[in-house]
Structures are given as C-alpha cells and as structure tokens.
Amino acid sequence: MAGASILCCWLVICLALICDACDIFDDVHLVGASISISTAANSTISSFEPREATIASIQHAIFHEAVSCRAIVQSFLDRIAAYDKQGPSLNAIITTNPNALMYADELDQKAGEPGFIPGVLHCVPMVLKDNYDTFDMPTTGGSLSLRGAQPAADASAVLRIRAAGAVIIAKANLHEFAISGLTISSILGQTKNPYDLTRTPGGSSGGTGASVAASFAVMGTGTDTVNSIRSPTSANSLVGIRPTRGLVSRDGVVPLSYTQDAIGPLARTVFDAATLLGVMAGYNPADNVSALGVGQAQDYAFYALQGAKDASLFEGVRIGVVDILINQTESDPEVYQVNKVFNATLAALGQVGATVLHVTDRTLDITHLSAVFDVQIYEFRTELDNYLQNYNGTVPATSLDEIVSQNLYEKGDAYTGAFMRNATIPLNNETNPEYFTRRSGIDGLRTQLALRFAEQNLDVMFYPHQNRLVVPIGSSTQSGRNGLVAALTGLPAIGVPGGFSDPTDTAPIGVPVGVEFMGMPFTEGRLVEIAAAFERLMRARRAPLSTWESV
Ligand SMILES: *[C@@H]1O[C@H](CO)[C@@H](O)[C@H](O)[C@H]1NC(C)=O
Ligand SMILES: *[C@@H]1O[C@H](CO)[C@@H](O)[C@H](O)[C@H]1NC(C)=O
Ligand SMILES: *[C@@H]1O[C@H](CO)[C@@H](O)[C@H](O)[C@H]1NC(C)=O
Ligand SMILES: *[C@@H]1O[C@H](CO)[C@@H](O)[C@H](O)[C@H]1NC(C)=O
Ligand SMILES: *[C@@H]1O[C@H](CO)[C@@H](O)[C@H](O)[C@H]1NC(C)=O
Ligand SMILES: *[C@@H]1O[C@H](CO)[C@@H](O)[C@H](O)[C@H]1NC(C)=O
Numbered sequence: 001m002a003g004a005s006i007l008c009c010w011l012v013i014c015l016a017l018i019c020d021a022c023d024i025f026d027d028v029h030l031v032g033a034s035i036s037i038s039t040a041a042n043s044t045i046s047s048f049e050p051r052e053a054t055i056a057s058i059q060h061a062i063f064h065e066a067v068s069c070r071a072i073v074q075s076f077l078d079r080i081a082a083y084d085k086q087g088p089s090l091n092a093i094i095t096t097n098p099n100a101l102m103y104a105d106e107l108d109q110k111a112g113e114p115g116f117i118p119g120v121l122h123c124v125p126m127v128l129k130d131n132y133d134t135f136d137m138p139t140t141g142g143s144l145s146l147r148g149a150q151p152a153a154d155a156s157a158v159l160r161i162r163a164a165g166a167v168i169i170a171k172a173n174l175h176e177f178a179i180s181g182l183t184i185s186s187i188l189g190q191t192k193n194p195y196d197l198t199r200t201p202g203g204s205s206g207g208t209g210a211s212v213a214a215s216f217a218v219m220g221t222g223t224d225t226v227n228s229i230r231s232p233t234s235a236n237s238l239v240g241i242r243p244t245r246g247l248v249s250r251d252g253v254v255p256l257s258y259t260q261d262a263i264g265p266l267a268r269t270v271f272d273a274a275t276l277l278g279v280m281a282g283y284n285p286a287d288n289v290s291a292l293g294v295g296q297a298q299d300y301a302f303y304a305l306q307g308a309k310d311a312s313l314f315e316g317v318r319i320g321v322v323d324i325l326i327n328q329t330e331s332d333p334e335v336y337q338v339n340k341v342f343n344a345t346l347a348a349l350g351q352v353g354a355t356v357l358h359v360t361d362r363t364l365d366i367t368h369l370s371a372v373f374d375v376q377i378y379e380f381r382t383e384l385d386n387y388l389q390n391y392n393g394t395v396p397a398t399s400l401d402e403i404v405s406q407n408l409y410e411k412g413d414a415y416t417g418a419f420m421r422n423a424t425i426p427l428n429n430e431t432n433p434e435y436f437t438r439r440s441g442i443d444g445l446r447t448q449l450a451l452r453f454a455e456q457n458l459d460v461m462f463y464p465h466q467n468r469l470v471v472p473i474g475s476s477t478q479s480g481r482n483g484l485v486a487a488l489t490g491l492p493a494i495g496v497p498g499g500f501s502d503p504t505d506t507a508p509i510g511v512p513v514g515v516e517f518m519g520m521p522f523t524e525g526r527l528v529e530i531a532a533a534f535e536r537l538m539r540a541r542r543a544p545l546s547t548w549e550s551v
C-alpha cells in the first residue's frame with residue numbers, strides 16, 4: 001500500500017495548504033469585487049465558487065464542505081455557457097464534454113465508498129487543447145480538415161490526467177495545427193483575450209489560456225513548439241510549464257515538430273501547474289524521446305510548497321537576465337509597458353536578496369535563432385503524416401498533401417497557409433542536408449546555453465516571455481516572443497505572471513505581462529520552487545473583469 005500512503009500524505013499536505021490558498025484567494029484575485037464562499041455547516045451544500053478555484057479549494061469544498069463533484073463541474077459548465085459564445089464571447093471552446101456530469105457523478109459515487117483514496121486531481125475540471133487525443137470527444141487540431149476526427153484512445157498524458165481523477169470538461173481552441181501564435185483556426189475562428197477583448201490571447205494554446213484565465217476550468221493543457229504554452233500563459237496572467245524535452249510523452253498529440261514539440265500544463269497558480277506537470281510526466285514508447293525522461297521526474301508539488309513557504313529562498317539565488325531578449329525601443333508604448341513591469345520584478349528580486357546578473361551573449365537573438373536553427377518546416381509533413389496514417393479511430397484526412405489540397409485552412413492568417421503549403425514542398429524533408437546542419441547546430445546551441453549557465457553559476461535565466469504586449473486581433477504575427485531559446489534546446493521553462501500594463505479603455509485592469517524562468521535540463525523542481533517564491537513575492541495574478549460577474 002505504498003502508493004496509498006503517498007496519496008494520503010499528499011492529501012494532508014494539500015489540506016494544510018488550504019489556509020494559504022484562502023489567503024492567496026483574498027489577497028490576489030479579487031480586483032475590487034467581493035466573493036462569497038459557501039460556509040454552511042451541514043452537508044447539503046450544492047453551490048461552489050468556481051472563480052479562481054484551485055486544486056486546494058476544490059479539495060476543501062469536497063472533503064470539508066461536502067460539496068458534490070457534480071455541483072463543482074456544473075459551476076464551470078455554467079461559466080462556459082455564460083461567457084464563451086455570449087457576453088464577451090471569448091470563443092475559446094471547440095467542444096464541451098457531454099459526459100462531464102456523468103464523470104462527476106461517478107467520482108461522487110466512488111468518494112462515498114469505504115477506503116476511497118482520491119487522486120491528486122480528484123474532481124478538478126480541466127480543458128485540453130484540441131490537439132490532445134480523447135476517446136470521448138473529437139480531436140481537430142483546430143482544422144476543418146479534421147472535423148469529426150475521433151480517436152479510439154486517449155493520448156498517454158490524457159490517460160494519466162484522467163487516472164488522477166480530473167474531469168475533462170472541454171476541448172479548447174488553438175492556432176490551427178499549432179502553427180502560429182494568434183489562436184485563429186478554421187474550425188472556430190479567433191479566440192479573444194479576456195483582459196482586453198481587442199487583443200489575441202497569445203497562442204497557439206490560446207483557447208486553453210483564455211479558458212483558464214476566465215475560470216472556465218481550474219487548469220488546462222497546451223503544446224509548445226516555439227512559444228505555444230508560454231505565450232498564452234504570459235497573455236492571460238497564468239503559470240505555464242514547457243518541460244525538458246523527453247519528460248512528458250507526446251504520443252497521441254497532433255504533432256508539428258519531432259525536435260521542438262513539448263506538451264505541458266497551464267494553471268492559475270504555480271502549485272496547480274506543478275501538480276499537473278507531475279501527473280503528465282512519463283514515458284511511453286510511442287514517443288521515443290520520452291525515454292530521455294525516465295527516472296527524471298521529481299515531486300513538483302512538493303517543490304511548489306517549499307518555494308511558497310520560504311521567504312528567504314531568494315538569498316543566494318543567481319538569476320541571469322538575458323539582455324538580448326529585451327527590446328530597448330521604449331518609445332513604443334507596447335514595449336515600454338513590458339519593460340516597466342520587468343524592471344519592477346528585477347527590483348523586487350534584488351530586494352529579497354537574489355543576485356541579478358546579465359547574460360550578454362548577443363547570439364541568443366530570436367530572429368537569428370529562428371533563421372538558422374528552426375526545423376519545423378522539415379519535420380511537419382513527416383510527423384503529421386505519421387500521426388494520420390497510424391490513426392486508431394476515424395479520421396477524415398490521411399496526409400498533409402490532402403489537407404492542403406482541401407484548402408479548408410484558415411484564410412484570416414496568411415502565415416498558416418503559407419507554412420502548410422511550404423511543408424508539402426518535397427525539398428522540405430528530413431533528408432535535406434540543411435536539416436542535418438540545423439540539427440547539429442541545435443546540439444551546439446544547447447552546449448552554448450550550458451556554458452552561459454556554468455560561467456556565472458546561474459540557477460536560472462530570466463526574461464519577459466514577450467518583449468511587447470500581446471498583439472491586437474488582426475495582427476499578422478505574435479511578435480516579440482522569446483520562447484524559441486528553450487524550444488530549440490529542450491531546456492525547461494516556466495512562465496509566471498509578472499504584472500500588468502497600465503489600464504486603458506479596452507483593458508480595464510491592464511494587459512497581463514508574463515516573465516519566464518529557464519533552467520538546465522530536468523531542473524523543473526528547482527524552477528518550480530523559484531517560480532513559487534516569485535509568485536508569492538509579486539502576487540501579480542489578477543482575474544479578468546470581462547468574465548468576473550458571478551453566474
Ligand atoms: C443545511 O443548510 C441549508 C442552507 O444553509 C439549509 O437550508 C438546510 O435546511 C440545512 N439542512 C440541514 C439538514 O440542516
Ligand atoms: C485502439 O484503441 C483501443 C481503445 O483503447 C484499443 O483497445 C485498441 O487496442 C487500439 N488499437 C490499436 C491498433 O492500437
Ligand atoms: C524515434 O522516432 C522517430 C519517429 O517519430 C524516428 O524517426 C526515429 O528514427 C526514432 N529514433 C530512434 C532512436 O528509435
Ligand atoms: C523592438 O521594438 C520596435 C518597436 O516596436 C520594433 O520596431 C523592433 O522590431 C523590435 N525589435 C525586436 C528585435 O523585436
Ligand atoms: C528598465 O531598466 C533598464 C536598465 O536599467 C533601463 O534602461 C530602462 O529604461 C528601464 N525601462 C523602464 C520602462 O523602466
Ligand atoms: C518555406 O521554407 C523555406 C525553407 O525551405 C524557408 O526559407 C521559408 O521561410 C519558408 N516559408 C514559410 C512561410 O514557412
């Protein structure tokens with residue numbers, strides 16, 4: 001029963017956290033509104049406050065207030081119904097799970113059985129980016145070409161998430177096939193940013209980002225080939241983790257790049273993101289890269305608790321600001337606002353004893369790295385064709401060539417179509433010598449990064465995820481993002497809320513600005529610890545007003 005006692009310990013830690021969680025709840029999230037938490041002393045409570053809910057608040061409701069899982073899941077479904085296709089019309093959800101309440105009932109029933117041991121995500125409502133295979137909902141990649149595609153089995157990360165007790169309530173929009181960062185797809189169109197309805201939510205996992213920010217769910221999943229977990233994390237005042245290459249098996253996720261793809265969590269707190277990462281981490285032979293992660297997983301939830309409790313953690317922590325990733329053109333207010341927030345985080349870190357150093361390597365320039373090393377265009381066709389041709393289930397297309405010739409992809413974003421057509425050109429394949437040059441260049445870049453860490457004995461590198469505010473709807477690209485350094489080298493990175501720009505007419509509490517910590521391979525534990533301490537230091541997360549009204 002070793003497994004059982006570990007779970008029991010986890011629950012005790014989790015319950016011990018509840019006072020902290022309430023504290024965060026009061027201090028951080030409320031944006032001038034008040035909230036009523038059900039506190040009746042009998043066991044008939046059927047209402048639950050879903051706004052800014054966390055794993056801890058859900059466990060508290062279920063195990064201390066006897067709230068049913070059904071009531072919890074219903075409260076999130078109600079928010080999707082109220083805000084996704086009406087009101088602010090975030091347009092983040094592609095499919096709502098018709099079985100969600102049935103799963104909740106099953107959990108309620110199991111929880112009443114003697115000897116029941118809850119999973120670490122017991123009754124935690126989640127959204128999945130709609131490129132994760134699910135046996136009970138279609139998996140479209142955002143594309144009309146894959147409308148109705150129904151896998152017979154879950155992706156292995158999804159199996160782990162369900163086994164931990166989570167309830168998957170919806171599949172979220174993404175930039176079509178995760179190719180760009182605007183979150184616009186042929187199957188659903190544009191998702192909006194809940195903090196500023198005139199801006200994009202970042203991307204490509206922007207449907208997940210908007211959904212988690214707006215409390216459509218407690219947490220969600222994303223995929224990240226260049227920036228795609230951390231961009232919506234930054235744009236929606238969230239925490240998101242791109243794990244080390246190999247820590248989490250990618251099998252059963254619509255692929256883009258064998259070298260650059262990673263999958264991971266988005267949540268509203270470091271603890272919740274860390275817990276979900278721990279659930280997702282694992283080997284599956286169907287993704288051979290995941291063999292690199294065997295034996296590397298750590299107890300990330302434990303590290304999150306460590307970081308949150310120890311105020312002196314930053315003494316002696318060595319943080320390397322990557323200078324080239326900051327835009328110096330402060331005459332542009334979109335840049336200035338980010339630098340102002342980033343500078344405030346540096347001042348705060350300095351005050352608590354962190355050693356702030358500078359990484360002055362000018363070759364870590366994103367435009368340069370993208371031009372010289374990025375391999376997506378050589379890998380996409382092979383990867384997607386493999387996915388479609390080995391499909392277990394029903395899928396309406398069998399190759400990228402077929403998808404391109406159907407011509408159904410989103411026309412509102414010129415880049416996506418150009419990239420897809422480009423990837424069908426025979427020259428862009430994995431036997432092209434240029435591909436080998438790039439792959440070996442990436443090996444060199446990884447060593448170069450390790451050197452930069454070693455030279456100054458850095459714990460983490462640090463930079464704004466995006467060196468300008470997330471772009472307005474209608475822009476041609478999501479410019480200024482810094483995710484490629486980790487994406488190429490396979491290093492882990494965690495995005496955390498840094499603050500907000502000044503309020504404007506369209507952004508009543510400002511536009512979120514996210515910062516990113518990057519570490520050496522398989523140092524997610526340390527990264528989570530530092531991020532949790534940073535979260536406690538800055539308390540920067542705010543809920544969006546556009547979806548704040550109780551439903
Ligand atoms: C439980 O609490 C609710 C609301 O506070 C109340 O209406 C109900 O009568 C109570 N039930 C019992 C059995 O005490
Ligand atoms: C397809 O998925 C089903 C359901 O998980 C499984 O039973 C079956 O073995 C799978 N088939 C193949 C060919 O993988
Ligand atoms: C890993 O899998 C990829 C296909 O996804 C394949 O091209 C590659 O040869 C495999 N590598 C090894 C070492 O098995
Ligand atoms: C920095 O911002 C300016 C002003 O928006 C922009 O023109 C320039 O391209 C940006 N530089 C980089 C390297 O992104
Ligand atoms: C941020 O700090 C840098 C370095 O001290 C400075 O050059 C820059 O002007 C500052 N920007 C803002 C907006 O405070
Ligand atoms: C198309 O691929 C070539 C490499 O073969 C690259 O130089 C070009 O930028 C690509 N264009 C797009 C839109 O992906």
Ligand SMILES: *[C@@H]1O[C@H](CO)[C@@H](O)[C@H](O)[C@H]1NC(C)=O
Pocket residue numbers: 426427428429430431432433
């Ligand atoms: C892949 O590209 C090379 C050129 O680098 C070309 O000779 C070869 O025919 C291409 N292979 C396929 C299957 O298109």
